[in-house]
Amino acid sequence: MSRYSLGGLLYEGKAKRVFATDQPDLVAVEFKDDATAFNALKKAQLAGKGAMNCRISALLFEHLARCGVPTHYLGLDAGDRSSHWMLVRPVRVIPLEVVIRNVAAGSLCKQMPVELGTLLEPPLLDLYYKDDAFGDPLLTEARLERLNLVSPAQRAEMERLARMINTELCGLLDRCGLQLVDFKIELGFTQSGELVLADEISPDTCRLWNRAVGDANDRILDKDRFRNDLGGVVEAYGEVLKRVQAVCPEPSIYG
Ligand code: UDP
Numbered sequence: 001m002s003r004y005s006l007g008g009l010l011y012e013g014k015a016k017r018v019f020a021t022d023q024p025d026l027v028a029v030e031f032k033d034d035a036t037a038f039n040a041l042k043k044a045q046l047a048g049k050g051a052m053n054c055r056i057s058a059l060l061f062e063h064l065a066r067c068g069v070p071t072h073y074l075g076l077d078a079g080d081r082s083s084h085w086m087l088v089r090p091v092r093v094i095p096l097e098v099v100i101r102n103v104a105a106g107s108l109c110k111q112m113p114v115e116l117g118t119l120l121e122p123p124l125l126d127l128y129y130k131d132d133a134f135g136d137p138l139l140t141e142a143r144l145e146r147l148n149l150v151s152p153a154q155r156a157e158m159e160r161l162a163r164m165i166n167t168e169l170c171g172l173l174d175r176c177g178l179q180l181v182d183f184k185i186e187l188g189f190t191q192s193g194e195l196v197l198a199d200e201i202s203p204d205t206c207r208l209w210n211r212a213v214g215d216a217n218d219r220i221l222d223k224d225r226f227r228n229d230l231g232g233v234v235e236a237y238g239e240v241l242k243r244v245q246a247v248c249p250e251p252s253i254y255g
Contacts, residue, residue, distance in 0.1 A: 003255045004028075004087075014040060015053070015204055024090075025191060028077065031057075031084045031200070037227045039135055044226065050084040052237045053202035058086055058251035059244050060169065060201045067168040069161060071197040072188065075254030087254040091188030091198045094149055095130040096139075098158060100166045101182040105207050106224075108182075111138075116216070123166055125159055130186070157195055158187050165197065173208065176243035178221065181207035203237045210239075 006028060007020030017030040031050035036043050054076070061073035077085035101108055104118040108126075127139045129147065139147070150158065162185060173180045183206035186199035199205070203222040213219040217228075221236040 015050075016200070021087075026074070027088055027090045028081075029054075029086050029088055030081075031086075035204075035223070035226050035233070037223065039132060042227070046226070046234050048234050049204075049237060052234070052241050053200060053204055054084045054086055055251065056202045056237070056241050056244055057200040059248045060172075061197070062251055063172055063248055064165060064168055064197065064201075067164070069165055069168065069197055070194055072190070075252045078253045078255050082253070088198070089190050089196070091190050091196060093130075093186050093188040093198050094158070096144075096149060096158070097128040097130050097136060097184050097186060098162045099126040099128065099182060099184045100124070100162055101126070102166070102170065103179065103181040103207075103209075105181050107138075123163070125162060128184075154195065161187065161195065161197065165201075169201070169206075172244075172247065174211075175247050176240075177211045178240065178243060179209040179211050181209055183207070203240050208240055 004021040004023055004026055007022060009017060010020050010027065011018040014036045015032055015034060017032065019028045019030065021028055031054040033045050033047055033050045034043065035046045035049060058073065058076050061071045065071055065073070072088040072091050074087040074089060076082055077087060101120050101124040104114040104120060105116055108114060109116050127144060128136045129139055130136055165185060170180050183201065185197060185201065187195055188198040190196055206222055207224060208221045209219040210221055217230055220230060221240050225231065225233045225236050
């Protein structure tokens with residue numbers, strides 16, 4: 001059994017709820033079945049999504065930790081909540097979304113003359129200001145400086161970690177027959193000031209294409225199935241989980 005008791009709700013986002021515990025250095029994250037897209041204009045309930053994203057994130061966080069990436073993750077919950085709850089270290093999340101793109105897709109193709117599927121070498125790194133009220137805008141260097149959220153050294157460390165995460169995830173997912181097209185991460189500072197990977201890494205936050213499939217829609221195994229009304233969203237997430245599980249050890253249980 002878990003050696004903690006659940007406290008009050010600290011924060012509710014679109015896909016997760018974060019709860020305090022009786023321990024100051026421990027918070028509990030619940031992954032919800034809610035699916036949202038286009039700044040929450042499109043909404044649905046997808047039964048089982050929360051549990052799959054929780055497990056995929058746990059497996060990927062543990063893989064990254066073995067590769068030397070510091071993360072907020074501590075383990076999956078034991079007992080009743082095990083399927084869609086994880087325990088993490090509390091972090092002050094930096095309101096910057098770091099996106100790495102290995103292949104052109106999504107907003108990049110809407111904003112630049114680059115064809116869907118173009119390989120981006122070196123991978124493109126984009127920073128967005130995380131604020132729904134402003135629609136999570138893409139930042140320029142000057143706006144980033146003006147926001148003054150991180151020092152130049154912290155910014156450099158964020159980008160170093162993001163590129164390291166990309167290299168390690170590409171390697172792992174390649175072994176699963178999956179192409180990591182692009183993904184978004186969030187980073188934050190722990191109570192001791194360490195910069196760590198936070199939030200989640202799942203088909204909600206990554207574009208993943210089945211390498212064995214050529215068709216531009218059929219190859220999609222991520223949230224684009226929901227965004228573009230392709231159907232089979234939960235089945236696609238289940239396929240990603242099955243493949244990642246096959247190449248990773250069982251995730252650890254907290255406590
Ligand atoms: N992404 C995300 N949350 C966001 C915006 C983007 O997880 O608020 C992910 C998205 O799933 C994709 C990558 O970041 O894997 C790049 O997304 P893009 O900028 O193309 O935005 P989109 O048009 O897909 O929202």
